[in-house]
Amino acid sequence: MTELLPPIELTPPDIAPYRRGNTGIDHVTTLDGGRPGPHAVICALVHGNELGGAVALDRLFRIGLKPNRGRLTLVFANTAAYRGFDPERPYASRFVDEDFNRVWSPDVLDGPRDSVELRRARQLRPVFDAADVILDLHSMTADTAPLVLCGQTVRGRDLGRRMGYPAWIVADEGHAAGRRLIDYAGFAEPEGDHTAVLVECGQHWREETAVTALESCLRFLLVQEMIDPAWAEGILRPHDDPQRVVEVTEAITAETDTFTFNAPYVGMEIIPRAGTPLGRDGARTVVTPYDDCVLIMPARRPKSGQTAVRLGRLVP
Numbered sequence: 001m002t003e004l005l006p007p008i009e010l011t012p013p014d015i016a017p018y019r020r021g022n023t024g025i026d027h028v029t030t031l032d033g034g035r036p037g038p039h040a041v042i043c044a045l046v047h048g049n050e051l052g053g054a055v056a057l058d059r060l061f062r063i064g065l066k067p068n069r070g071r072l073t074l075v076f077a078n079t080a081a082y083r084g085f086d087p088e089r090p091y092a093s094r095f096v097d098e099d100f101n102r103v104w105s106p107d108v109l110d111g112p113r114d115s116v117e118l119r120r121a122r123q124l125r126p127v128f129d130a131a132d133v134i135l136d137l138h139s140m141t142a143d144t145a146p147l148v149l150c151g152q153t154v155r156g157r158d159l160g161r162r163m164g165y166p167a168w169i170v171a172d173e174g175h176a177a178g179r180r181l182i183d184y185a186g187f188a189e190p191e192g193d194h195t196a197v198l199v200e201c202g203q204h205w206r207e208e209t210a211v212t213a214l215e216s217c218l219r220f221l222l223v224q225e226m227i228d229p230a231w232a233e234g235i236l237r238p239h240d241d242p243q244r245v246v247e248v249t250e251a252i253t254a255e256t257d258t259f260t261f262n263a264p265y266v267g268m269e270i271i272p273r274a275g276t277p278l279g280r281d282g283a284r285t286v287v288t289p290y291d292d293c294v295l296i297m298p299a300r301r302p303k304s305g306q307t308a309v310r311l312g313r314l315v316p
């Protein structure tokens with residue numbers, strides 16, 4: 001089956017100039033604010049085909065961003081996958097051997113298993129161990145409104161709120177298949193002072209997605225009081241959409257390889273009535289379990305055993 005590819009509006013930036021960095025780890029650069037403050041880490045390319053974050057970090061370097069306190073570390077994560085990006089096969093370079101965003105538990109990182117992604121994760125682990133706060137930049141397959149994934153901590157949700165953008169904040173539990181970076185170690189502990197959020201900045205290859213990624217970086221740094229608000233205002237666009245918080249309640253897992261949705265959902269649709277059919281999975285009709293059910297990041301073509309869509313409730 002041939003499938004129409006979405007337009008590739010973004011050009012993958014040349015990240016070779018950032019390879020040497022200044023930390024002894026390839027593609028990791030720390031900018032010193034010269035005064036005490038938090039250690040903030042912004043991470044792009046956890047998924048090798050998600051170009052928006054890389055474009056945003058390249059912009060930050062080019063505009064000569066310097067924090068005015070603390071330390072800011074900029075990370076291009078899965079550079080091996082990124083090197084394989086091919087606009088003719090843009091989905092293929094998400095990872096080399098395995099999903100880089102499912103390996104972030106100590107037992108996996110300390111374990112005997114080996115892969116391109118695990119080697120890189122073990123290299124980067126000290127960076128995240130030394131971080132107070134992490135912004136992880138991602139993007140999505142569908143043309144979905146940007147959203148913050150804040151995990152389950154109050155701290156993550158609060159950081160999303162203080163950033164004030166994107167308009168959707170999604171509190172979720174992560175994936176059974178393995179831990180995400182934002183769920184690593186102290187970042188997911190209910191108590192503590194380490195905070196991590198992930199921003200899904202829009203569709204992988206849209207120009208707008210890179211703009212959202214850059215704005216997310218600046219808003220994240222404003223919350224950390226690491227950049228000058230007046231300077232940032234010259235770059236940021238005004239957003240007055242009120243933020244809404246969704247708590248993920250469940251995942252719909254495909255039981256067959258023929259799961260199909262009844263409509264071309266892209267995510268963040270609010271389905272008013274409980275019992276509304278969403279799609280078919282073999283002989284099963286999948287329906288919404290409650291009123292005002294929010295659809296979160298429906299999968300493009302879920303296979304048996306994979307998450308087809310997650311469902312969430314709006315919370316005050």
Ligand SMILES: [Zn+2]
Binds near residue numbers: 046050139
């Ligand atoms: Zn991603």
